[in-house]
Amino acid sequence: MAVQTPTRTTSGTPTRSARSETGQPWKERWAGLFFVAPFLLLFAVFLLWPTFSGLWNSFFNTSLSGIKGEFLGLQNWREMFGDPAVWSSLKNTFVFTAMSTPPLVVIALVMALLANRRGLLGWLLRFSYFAPFVLPATVVSLIWVWIYQPGFGLVNGLLTAGGFAEIDWLNTENRAMLAVVIATVWWTVGFNFLLYLAALQGIPAQIYEAAAIDGANGRQKLFRITLPLLSRTTGLIVVLQLVASLMIFDQIYLMTDGGPNYATRPIVQYIYQNGFTNYRIGYASAISYLFFVIIVIVSILQFKLFSGRKEVR
Amino acid sequence: MPPDSPHLRPRRRAVLAGGLLGALSLTGCGTFRSKPKVREWNLFGGGDGARLLQIHQQYVAEHPDVGFEAHTLAWGPPFYTKLAMSAAGGRAPEVATLHLSRLKGFSPATMLDPIPVDLLNAAGIRESDFLPETWNRCVVDGKLYAVPLDQHPFVLYYNTEICQKAGLLGADGKIKPVKGVDAFLDMLKAVKDTTGKFAASVETTNPWRMWWTLYGQLEGKFFSDDGTRLELDDAKALEALELMAKLAADGLVPRSANYPALVAQFTNGDAGLSFNGEWEVTTYQTAKMPFSMAPFPVVYDVPKFAGDAHTFVLPHQSNRNQDDTKATVEYIAWMLKNSAAWAAGGHIPSYQPVVGSQEYLSLKPQAEYRSVAPDVLFDPDAWFSGSGAQLQEEAGAAFSGVFSGQATPKAALAQFKAATQTLLDTPSPV
Numbered sequence: 001m002a003v004q005t006p007t008r009t010t011s012g013t014p015t016r017s018a019r020s021e022t023g024q025p026w027k028e029r030w031a032g033l034f035f036v037a038p039f040l041l042l043f044a045v046f047l048l049w050p051t052f053s054g055l056w057n058s059f060f061n062t063s064l065s066g067i068k069g070e071f072l073g074l075q076n077w078r079e080m081f082g083d084p085a086v087w088s089s090l091k092n093t094f095v096f097t098a099m100s101t102p103p104l105v106v107i108a109l110v111m112a113l114l115a116n117r118r119g120l121l122g123w124l125l126r127f128s129y130f131a132p133f134v135l136p137a138t139v140v141s142l143i144w145v146w147i148y149q150p151g152f153g154l155v156n157g158l159l160t161a162g163g164f165a166e167i168d169w170l171n172t173e174n175r176a177m178l179a180v181v182i183a184t185v186w187w188t189v190g191f192n193f194l195l196y197l198a199a200l201q202g203i204p205a206q207i208y209e210a211a212a213i214d215g216a217n218g219r220q221k222l223f224r225i226t227l228p229l230l231s232r233t234t235g236l237i238v239v240l241q242l243v244a245s246l247m248i249f250d251q252i253y254l255m256t257d258g259g260p261n262y263a264t265r266p267i268v269q270y271i272y273q274n275g276f277t278n279y280r281i282g283y284a285s286a287i288s289y290l291f292f293v294i295i296v297i298v299s300i301l302q303f304k305l306f307s308g309r310k311e312v313r
Numbered sequence: 314m315p316p317d318s319p320h321l322r323p324r325r326r327a328v329l330a331g332g333l334l335g336a337l338s339l340t341g342c343g344t345f346r347s348k349p350k351v352r353e354w355n356l357f358g359g360g361d362g363a364r365l366l367q368i369h370q371q372y373v374a375e376h377p378d379v380g381f382e383a384h385t386l387a388w389g390p391p392f393y394t395k396l397a398m399s400a401a402g403g404r405a406p407e408v409a410t411l412h413l414s415r416l417k418g419f420s421p422a423t424m425l426d427p428i429p430v431d432l433l434n435a436a437g438i439r440e441s442d443f444l445p446e447t448w449n450r451c452v453v454d455g456k457l458y459a460v461p462l463d464q465h466p467f468v469l470y471y472n473t474e475i476c477q478k479a480g481l482l483g484a485d486g487k488i489k490p491v492k493g494v495d496a497f498l499d500m501l502k503a504v505k506d507t508t509g510k511f512a513a514s515v516e517t518t519n520p521w522r523m524w525w526t527l528y529g530q531l532e533g534k535f536f537s538d539d540g541t542r543l544e545l546d547d548a549k550a551l552e553a554l555e556l557m558a559k560l561a562a563d564g565l566v567p568r569s570a571n572y573p574a575l576v577a578q579f580t581n582g583d584a585g586l587s588f589n590g591e592w593e594v595t596t597y598q599t600a601k602m603p604f605s606m607a608p609f610p611v612v613y614d615v616p617k618f619a620g621d622a623h624t625f626v627l628p629h630q631s632n633r634n635q636d637d638t639k640a641t642v643e644y645i646a647w648m649l650k651n652s653a654a655w656a657a658g659g660h661i662p663s664y665q666p667v668v669g670s671q672e673y674l675s676l677k678p679q680a681e682y683r684s685v686a687p688d689v690l691f692d693p694d695a696w697f698s699g700s701g702a703q704l705q706e707e708a709g710a711a712f713s714g715v716f717s718g719q720a721t722p723k724a725a726l727a728q729f730k731a732a733t734q735t736l737l738d739t740p741s742p743v
Contacts, residue, residue, distance in 0.1 A: 063742035066401035171569035231416040
């Protein structure tokens, strides 16, 4: 409780002074560290340490059963590069990312444009677009597994009522991924929608008024004003979405368990399988590291791409 | 009033102290400890899980002197992962359920503590109370690591109304046993004609139990005697797969159904039969549908039925408390002696005094398939085998295509054999 008093009374000044001046007593300069210490500790324990111990483990035959296996050198890494399941699950991860990211950006934008209005309709749209996002992955998966079910599922019920043949969505190798993508878009598009809506509401009305006076039509307003002013938001959404899609696991695990015949198994599930079902922590660590490197590369590419585009504004 | 005005402090502290006291007494640790604790982890999320809760309520009522806590975790890999991690860390619960087929793959030496046989005997449980082959599988390197609770074979469920209409019931109202492939197919066709949809519901996304039953009935081998080489009999394996493909191609079973769909299709009458483990009794009883159960037909040469046994194990604890262990062993003994109630959930008790009891014999339909207990066929013995382990996963991936028509039996078998060989080539992590 004694700690709280100085911050309350001086209200924010410590941080400012710690940053600007250099000739202060040691105590004040390091006060900031004290405040971030809890987070630094968590960061070290749950991020830094596992990152390095994962690399360390990848050189051993470590088992989940508590046996610290012998040193293997690069054997896990060699096994990984020759393991077709690693490459097929990586491919699945990229296919999911490529299939899910564009609709999650475009549909979110369209939804935001539609919902950016006052009154009951606007409220209703905002509510219904965002509502699925609050559901947990388990609930979403359960709902969609039933919707896709052949024989008595909703989608196939509609198809047969319309005179079409049933589709075995989750158990056909070339359809299962699409089925997961559809469920994922339904579930998570609300978050991107919210970001777009906030950005839309931040565009000053005067710009549109001025454009209207200049005789711009709706189409011109959309393409010349709205979309360019949303470009930074789009960049942000694409970055967040790519990372989220690459880490796909929950809904696939729950909806198809990576099947049929591993056609939807993402890399995270393969890591999980090796590490936790088969107790091969060492091998799982090696694959995690490969994936880690890939994500770092993708992030750097994105950073390069979008740091250039910021000049638009 | 400002939030940290001085005269509020003592009260806050009092609340904090009270909370600590409460937490200590809840976990039962430290000097507040008064009674032995038994924490149990299980994986019964299906119809049998509802039954377990009732049994536990009775146990708690009869044992006010034991601090008992039961936790149901998600079946399969999630359960075994959590159990393995808690045991590897030495902070496991006092007792957990484990599939007997997973015992060796679970690394008894590092992740389980041996069960003190003297305590078990003192609680009234003896080796002679079990089928020898079941008991012997619980012993690793001369030490007892598991106490079997039940056996759970692959069985036949049948809707009595539909089967009555299909003319499959005998004068006693039970399904007439069939033997041989042709009789089996005739039975299914009769049911399909009655339902207008399917004959039987089966889990096509993971047909391991179905295939293993059929392959076992053909007396197929899996590993060489020393367990180092894969010695599948291709002709027999294909015969079983081809029958499965034919069932789906003829529309006798669905081309695609996961576990919940299997249950639903039998409940809503789309299928008059169901091929599954016996643990969904409670589900169908709750649905108030007319059904009974029987051993799975002997389609091929010998009666064999894929199955497993649930056992109680003592996951490894670094500091095992003697009072807790004694109470835990007594809990295990109590569960065995009261396993007629557990049998109501479908499983065949392992404890033979209960198997012969009137209480069990009068359970219908649970006692109808008890004769198969000696013919239960366990999974192949390997670190990657057993309920929810990788071998079943590989079988699901390869064989589901046989039902859906996306893979020929030949291709499916080749894929399964390659996957098994890869696992066999991987050094055991336990």
